[in-house]
Amino acid sequence: MHATVKKKVELRKEYSSIIAVDMGARWVGVSVAPHRNKPKFYGKRIREVRRKYFWLRRKLGREKKLRAIKKIEHKEKRIVNDELHKIAKDIVDEAERHNAIIAIGNLNGVRNNNKGRKVNRKVNSIPFYRMKEYNKASERGILVIEVPEFNTSKQCSKCGSMNTKRPSQGVFICKDCGYQINADVNGAKNILKRAHA
C-alpha cells in the first residue's frame, strides 16, 4: 500500500540564520551556523555505543551465543535510534531559538536507489531524511532545505579551490590557500555557503 498524506503547514516568512548540517563519516553530523562561532559535533554517544557493541558481538560470537547476539543487536538499534532523535531535536530546537533555516546536504537521488552500502549507511544515519523528523520541523514553522552535497568534502570552504588533500580522514588541507580544518567542519561550511547562495 502506498499512502500520501497532505498537511498544510505555516512556514515563517523571514529567517535570520542558517544551520548547515553535514553528515560526516566520523561523526553522525557536524553543524555550523553564523549565529555561533563553534561547530557542533553530534553523535559522540553513538560512536561509543557502536564500539561497545562491536566488541560485545565479537565476544559472544566466539562463545557461539547466537541468541544473545540477536538480543543485543535490538538493544543497540534502539539506543542508536534514540540518540538520532535527540540529535534531530537538538537541531530543530536551535533552529527555533535562532529563527534559522536548516540546510542539509543532498546526495543526489541516493535515497531512491541502491548505490552501495557506504552511501546508504551514511544516508540512513541522517535523521532529517526521515520524513518524521522533517515533518516535525515544518510543523514548527522551520524550513528545511537540501543543497547539493556534490564535492562538499573535496572543495575548500575558504577559497573554493579543489586542489586539496586529506592526509587523514579527519583533516582537510587546501593546497592553494593553506586552510587547514577538521574535514567534517569544512563540509558543513560548504553546505552553509551553498545554502546562502
Ligand SMILES: [Zn+2]
Ligand atoms: Zn583554499
